[in-house]
Amino acid sequence: MSLNGKTALVTGSTSGIGLGIARKLAEAGANLLLNGFGDAAAAIAEIAACGVQVAHHPADMSRPQEIAELVAFAEQRFGPIDILVNNAGIQYVAPVEEFPVERWDAIIAINLSSAFHTTRLVLPGMRQRGWGRIINIASAHGLVGSAGKSAYVAAKHGLVGLTKSVALETASTAITCNAICPGWVLTPLVQQQIDARIAAGSTPAAARQELLAEKQPSQAFVTPEQLGELALFLCGEAAAQVRGVAWNMDGGWVAQ
Numbered sequence: 476m477s478l479n480g481k482t483a484l485v486t487g488s489t490s491g492i493g494l495g496i497a498r499k500l501a502e503a504g505a506n507l508l509l510n511g512f513g514d515a516a517a518a519i520a521e522i523a524a525c526g527v528q529v530a531h532h533p534a535d536m537s538r539p540q541e542i543a544e545l546v547a548f549a550e551q552r553f554g555p556i557d558i559l560v561n562n563a564g565i566q567y568v569a570p571v572e573e574f575p576v577e578r579w580d581a582i583i584a585i586n587l588s589s590a591f592h593t594t595r596l597v598l599p600g601m602r603q604r605g606w607g608r609i610i611n612i613a614s615a616h617g618l619v620g621s622a623g624k625s626a627y628v629a630a631k632h633g634l635v636g637l638t639k640s641v642a643l644e645t646a647s648t649a650i651t652c653n654a655i656c657p658g659w660v661l662t663p664l665v666q667q668q669i670d671a672r673i674a675a676g677s678t679p680a681a682a683r684q685e686l687l688a689e690k691q692p693s694q695a696f697v698t699p700e701q702l703g704e705l706a707l708f709l710c711g712e713a714a715a716q717v718r719g720v721a722w723n724m725d726g727g728w729v730a731q
């Protein structure tokens with residue numbers, strides 16, 4: 476598939492799943508606007524090696540004003556955004572009655588509201604040009620719950636709902652909106668949860684195994700490369716009538 480000449484914005488793409496998806500889109504020829512708080516120089520170098528144009532914008536995705544600046548910067552640098560991947564996300568684990576209010580607000584803002592803001596800002600241009608792809612990185616936690624993750628589960632279920640509404644509002648156009656729902660992927664976000672188990676006395680190998688055993692029947696992590704291939708498929712013509720799905724790639728997590 477060729478995405479030559481197309482512009483893609485992937486939020487939270489300095490590491491993990493976002494960087495994996497950005498790489499697949501760049502390998503297919505799309506110019507990339509990266510975002511996130513990680514090592515921007517390393518991410519830029521990785522994407523530039525694919526031979527496309529790439530830039531990074533440090534917008535904090537919890538702040539609507541900075542999100543508007545991010546979209547304006549992308550359009551000024553590369554032209555209108557054709558592919559929007561809403562990927563930035565954070566996690567926090569605590570029982571609901573002990574959940575810090577500011578952590579709840581941050582998770583809802585970054586994992587859910589940021590996708591509303593990017594979508595409302597990018598969609599008019601997609602409509603004007605008559606083509607677009609919006610891909611929301613939700614989670615298995617967009618389909619089922621887990622104890623201790625009230626804010627994350629609420630935000631990811633919300634993101635699946637937003638995906639369906641936007642898909643219906645664009646259903647008669649060549650713009651599609653879909654969600655991808657990964658199971659465990661070994662990224663910095665999940666490493667924090669492994670580290671918490673190590674701090675509680677597990678060895679690193681046992682901590683990883685325990686995490687998988689609890690939820691993921693395949694007992695193997697999903698990879699950013701596999702998720703990138705799914706995102707690439709959703710960008711293609713074969714996926715033109717895939718609309719409003721929440722597509723789990725989760726080692727069997729939600730089949731249980």
Ligand code: NAD
Nearest residue numbers: 487488489491492511512513535536564614659660662664
């Ligand atoms: P990660 O920590 O490697 O990446 C998160 C990215 O978001 C980083 O680039 C980080 O800098 C950025 N980010 C965080 N807060 C931000 C903010 N306020 N503004 C801008 N950028 C910000 O984690 P990941 O696992 O690659 O997560 C990516 C997405 O995938 C998240 O939405 C996460 O919920 C989702 N997800 C992850 C898993 C998993 O197992 N790792 C499973 C399901 C869904």
